[in-house]
Amino acid sequence: MHDAALVFDLDGTLVDTVYQHVMAWHEALNDCGIELSIWRIHRRIGMSGGLLVRALARELGYGLEQTTIERLQSEHGRIYRERNKTIVPLPGAKDLLELLTRENVQWAIATSSHRNTAQTALQALGLPAETVVITHDEVERAKPNPDLFLAAAQKLDVAMKDTFVVGDSVWDMLSAQRAGALGIGLLSGGYSLSELVDAGAYRVYEDPADLAANLHELGLRI
Amino acid sequence: MHDAALVFDLDGTLVDTVYQHVMAWHEALNDCGIELSIWRIHRRIGMSGGLLVRALARELGYGLEQTTIERLQSEHGRIYRERNKTIVPLPGAKDLLELLTRENVQWAIATSSHRNTAQTALQALGLPAETVVITHDEVERAKPNPDLFLAAAQKLDVAMKDTFVVGDSVWDMLSAQRAGALGIGLLSGGYSLSELVDAGAYRVYEDPADLAANLHELGLRI
Numbered sequence: 001m002h003d004a005a006l007v008f009d010l011d012g013t014l015v016d017t018v019y020q021h022v023m024a025w026h027e028a029l030n031d032c033g034i035e036l037s038i039w040r041i042h043r044r045i046g047m048s049g050g051l052l053v054r055a056l057a058r059e060l061g062y063g064l065e066q067t068t069i070e071r072l073q074s075e076h077g078r079i080y081r082e083r084n085k086t087i088v089p090l091p092g093a094k095d096l097l098e099l100l101t102r103e104n105v106q107w108a109i110a111t112s113s114h115r116n117t118a119q120t121a122l123q124a125l126g127l128p129a130e131t132v133v134i135t136h137d138e139v140e141r142a143k144p145n146p147d148l149f150l151a152a153a154q155k156l157d158v159a160m161k162d163t164f165v166v167g168d169s170v171w172d173m174l175s176a177q178r179a180g181a182l183g184i185g186l187l188s189g190g191y192s193l194s195e196l197v198d199a200g201a202y203r204v205y206e207d208p209a210d211l212a213a214n215l216h217e218l219g220l221r222i
Numbered sequence: 223m224h225d226a227a228l229v230f231d232l233d234g235t236l237v238d239t240v241y242q243h244v245m246a247w248h249e250a251l252n253d254c255g256i257e258l259s260i261w262r263i264h265r266r267i268g269m270s271g272g273l274l275v276r277a278l279a280r281e282l283g284y285g286l287e288q289t290t291i292e293r294l295q296s297e298h299g300r301i302y303r304e305r306n307k308t309i310v311p312l313p314g315a316k317d318l319l320e321l322l323t324r325e326n327v328q329w330a331i332a333t334s335s336h337r338n339t340a341q342t343a344l345q346a347l348g349l350p351a352e353t354v355v356i357t358h359d360e361v362e363r364a365k366p367n368p369d370l371f372l373a374a375a376q377k378l379d380v381a382m383k384d385t386f387v388v389g390d391s392v393w394d395m396l397s398a399q400r401a402g403a404l405g406i407g408l409l410s411g412g413y414s415l416s417e418l419v420d421a422g423a424y425r426v427y428e429d430p431a432d433l434a435a436n437l438h439e440l441g442l443r444i
Contacts, residue, residue, distance in 0.1 A: 018261075
């Protein structure tokens with residue numbers, strides 16, 4: 001085994017699902033009578049659902065009842081699952097994971113989603129049975145808290161300083177920094193290069209295919 | 223009348239429709255058997271539909287038949303119109319336009335869309351009958367060519383150097399520069415601040431409401 005490992009975010013990093021999540025949140029908010037510009041929702045994707053709803057409410061300038069917050073989260077999950085029976089891996093995602101396995105580089109997946117929402121995306125990747133997957137069900141606090149990445153690294157038995165966190169959102173980069181890992185940004189979730197660099201990304205690639213082609217830049221001994 | 227005028231892009235600048243256009247293109251492409259990551263489509267929104275399709279095909283590494291290009295454009299229009307019967311103005315859009323009218327500052331709208339696709343968005347804004355609206359139907363080449371903005375300024379009878387172009391995409395900024403106008407970026411289409419500044423934006427605001435609150439930064443004598 002190598003002395004370094006990679007922990008991947010899921011939505012926007014391995015599967016092409018960020019925009020579907022954005023639209024599902026938009027619809028859930030509308031259903032609850034909350035009108036919010038779509039770009040503001042986009043910029044919050046990747047953080048814990050509870051935190052996302054609270055952050056959006058703050059942007060609107062008013063607080064939300066706990067029951068509304070819970071209703072929004074379950075509505076988002078329902079709409080997202082209903083609308084997206086088919087989920088497509090991002091270019092190169094499966095090849096990248098297979099390459100890492102073949103080269104004995106450990107890797108895991110860590111997502112802010114709950115397991116029932118992440119299910120279809122995980123299936124779309126055709127993961128080996130032994131894959132380490134940490135969801136919001138396994139930790140108390142999702143991103144941008146460091147819990148998900150810490151749990152993933154612990155399960156892989158690798159030190160945080162030897163862990164690369166690969167993600168598409170600034171929340172992944174913030175989470176990575178708080179966990180003491182190096183952040184690698186991907187543009188495939190719709191954030192720009194400078195937003196990811198400003199949030200601490202050590203390198204930024206277009207998508208998993210681009211990362212696979214430049215894996216040597218991480219200095220992995222493969 | 224003031225000696226300066228504002229020409230507004232439509233989608234993502236005055237109405238919250240960029241993400242709906244992204245998803246409609248994604249579906250149209252899928253229907254034609256073309257699989258393309260959604261973020262790449264997002265980054266092309268705002269340019270002419272024909273150019274968008276050609277640019278995406280280039281990213282895929284292959285050419286497209288003229289019939290496929292035309293089919294994609296009409297499919298996109300059909301899906302977009304079908305899915306989006308209701309269109310929401312961005313925060314402050316209507317107030318901003320009314321403020322300009324009240325202050326005798328001339329303004330117009332210039333969009334890469336054809337008139338039948340732009341129709342619902344234009345209606346949602348409740349525009350005065352005399353509003354100058356330039357669509358792809360009025361000019362040969364849409365953005366990032368300067369034709370739309372040139373036609374709008376000509377109709378307002380104002381010089382390009384006295385015209386502020388307000389848009390949410392780098393294509394608006396490119397188009398503005400080619401037309402010899404000053405570009406004002408808005409984040410409401412999902413581009414980041416640095417992308418808009420890098421493309422030549424003189425100032426960047428969150429959305430129409432934020433621009434209205436900071437209109438004095440454009441030095442308009444109102």
